[in-house]
Amino acid sequence: MGLEADAALRERASAVMPRGMYGHQSVNRLPAGMPQFLARAEGAYVWDHDGNRYLDLMCGYGPQLFGYAHPEIDSAYVEQLRAIDTATGPSGVMVDLAETFVDMVGHADWAMFCKNGSDATSMALMAARSHTGRRKVLLATGAYHGSSPWNTPVPTGTVADDRAHFVHYVYNDVASLDAAVAEAGDDLAGIFASPFKHDAAIDQELPDPAYARRARELCDEHDAILVVDDVRAGFRMTRDCSWSELGVEPDLSCWGKAIANGHPISCLLGNDRTKRAAGRIYVTGSFWFSAAPMAASLVTLRLVRETDYLETIVRLGTELREGLTAIAEEAGVRISQTGPPQLPLIMFDQADGSRDTVLGDAFATAMLAQGVYVHPWHNMFISAAMTNADIDHALDAARTALRTHT
Numbered sequence: 001m002g003l004e005a006d007a008a009l010r011e012r013a014s015a016v017m018p019r020g021m022y023g024h025q026s027v028n029r030l031p032a033g034m035p036q037f038l039a040r041a042e043g044a045y046v047w048d049h050d051g052n053r054y055l056d057l058m059c060g061y062g063p064q065l066f067g068y069a070h071p072e073i074d075s076a077y078v079e080q081l082r083a084i085d086t087a088t089g090p091s092g093v094m095v096d097l098a099e100t101f102v103d104m105v106g107h108a109d110w111a112m113f114c115k116n117g118s119d120a121t122s123m124a125l126m127a128a129r130s131h132t133g134r135r136k137v138l139l140a141t142g143a144y145h146g147s148s149p150w151n152t153p154v155p156t157g158t159v160a161d162d163r164a165h166f167v168h169y170v171y172n173d174v175a176s177l178d179a180a181v182a183e184a185g186d187d188l189a190g191i192f193a194s195p196f197k198h199d200a201a202i203d204q205e206l207p208d209p210a211y212a213r214r215a216r217e218l219c220d221e222h223d224a225i226l227v228v229d230d231v232r233a234g235f236r237m238t239r240d241c242s243w244s245e246l247g248v249e250p251d252l253s254c255w256g257k258a259i260a261n262g263h264p265i266s267c268l269l270g271n272d273r274t275k276r277a278a279g280r281i282y283v284t285g286s287f288w289f290s291a292a293p294m295a296a297s298l299v300t301l302r303l304v305r306e307t308d309y310l311e312t313i314v315r316l317g318t319e320l321r322e323g324l325t326a327i328a329e330e331a332g333v334r335i336s337q338t339g340p341p342q343l344p345l346i347m348f349d350q351a352d353g354s355r356d357t358v359l360g361d362a363f364a365t366a367m368l369a370q371g372v373y374v375h376p377w378h379n380m381f382i383s384a385a386m387t388n389a390d391i392d393h394a395l396d397a398a399r400t401a402l403r404t405h406t
């Protein structure tokens, strides 16, 4: 099937939306064959407006942890929607959810809820400055923490002053972290860290425990705040904050995406040390207190605790990775697969080691044509709604894609 209905929607969109689409879901920068608009979603699959079905290896850029239209999660959402949702005051379900997060996430003694990951990271920035009364915050070069004026990757429309007090360091590089702390001097408010290096279009890197421990140590020495941005990886690495596996507890952690399996809610979690400072910042939003996403989150968190979803996504991701390694070897193609297998980034290299973006784009286009939605340079996401048969389907498609494009 073609993409005629999608093309018609895109044309109408370009008349009434700047550049037809914006942000990370715009397909303007992506290879041919990607539908811009999707009409339906269920389990591990999405359908476009032309009726094409795709195994969705992007999981909505992360939120789908248990699969689209999950019956139990969505029933809780609908039931809460009918009782009370966006109203003049929050529902008691907000307290249930805060208690649940505090019980589940080791470093957390409190929770504040918001809508998007960018809300949570901006609140973390404010809470760190509120706690310390200082300005400088360390960010890893290239790390994505949202699209607010202080961190949007394309600075058009922002001013240099928006980024006046950030110092950059190299992820996993202790010496550069030390140097950045020295540069911040007695104005150091905090250090932001991604749970692993998951910057777009470059190989992913797992965190070096020595780097994570040093970040904690530096924050302790300087009475600064350590922030782990778990918006993308939260609950796909472990059932706690992602750095808990390394024995490193941040003061603040940012969450979003998967915490309600696609329903709109994010949060900032913090320890007792930061509670008073967080209570002094003024942050809010018309939809931040809506109860239905909170009810959906409560069920999602129960599934996180009570099911083997994590073991499932690691197993499926590993099968995909190992299968692709074998297929690429057969085809004589240099494939680069990095990061945790349940958050796979798949790219291709040329013989001289440089990135083969032409093959990457052709691979994505060929996979789409066979009903597998892959991204050529952003990490993907495995969900617990996927099955062995889905992974086999993706591998069959990859075999054909590499045979026809190499």
Ligand code: PMP
Residues within 6 Å of the ligand: 115, 116, 117, 118, 119, 121, 144, 145, 146, 147, 194, 229, 230, 231, 232, 233, 256, 257
């Ligand atoms: N932090 C990280 C690590 C993210 O991956 C993202 C979203 N991709 C954000 C923050 C921002 O989240 P949102 O798009 O929900 O504002």
